[in-house]
Amino acid sequence: xxxxxxxxxxxxxxxxxxxxxxxxxxxxxxxxxxxxxxxxxxxxxxxxxxxxxxxxxxxxxxxxxxxxxxxxxxxxxxxxxxxxxxxxxxxxxxxxxxxxxxxxxxxxxxxxxxxxxx
Numbered sequence: 001x002x003x004x005x006x007x008x009x010x011x012x013x014x015x016x017x018x019x020x021x022x023x024x025x026x027x028x029x030x031x032x033x034x035x036x037x038x039x040x041x042x043x044x045x046x047x048x049x050x051x052x053x054x055x056x057x058x059x060x061x062x063x064x065x066x067x068x069x070x071x072x073x074x075x076x077x078x079x080x081x082x083x084x085x086x087x088x089x090x091x092x093x094x095x096x097x098x099x100x101x102x103x104x105x106x107x108x109x110x111x112x113x114x115x116x117x118x
Contacts, residue, residue, distance in 0.1 A: 024061045038071040040064045079113075 028043040043058040050056040066074070086092055100110060 022062060026061050028058055033068070033071070035068075037065060037067050040066075082114075 024042070025044060026042040027045050030041045030043075032039050032041070041063050042061040044061050046057040046059065048057075082093065095105075095110065100107065
């Protein structure tokens with residue numbers, strides 16, 4: 001497990017301003033970034049069905065902001081964790097073709113990303 005702490009001079013002040021720890025289920029996210037960092041915005045679908053032909057409402061859960069370096073390390077560790085889970089349980093976590101199409105992920109790009117080096 002990786003822990004990253006920032007012990008700047010105003011660490012305690014920032015710590016007091018932070019919201020309490022949260023433990024939430026999410027099923028949606030958006031990702032935005034620029035030359036200085038990345039923001040991950042998390043949402044959860046409403047349990048109530050939406051009217052046909054409308055976009056289902058979603059509740060904002062939270063936003064995580066981080067440096068590009070932290071984002072890249074986190075991405076690497078997440079992929080490694082998925083590889084370990086799939087290997088340990090001898091499974092492959094599937095992604096529906098409809099979702100890949102909606103996200104504009106080519107099957108060959110998906111396979112190349114998840115190819116394990118044995």
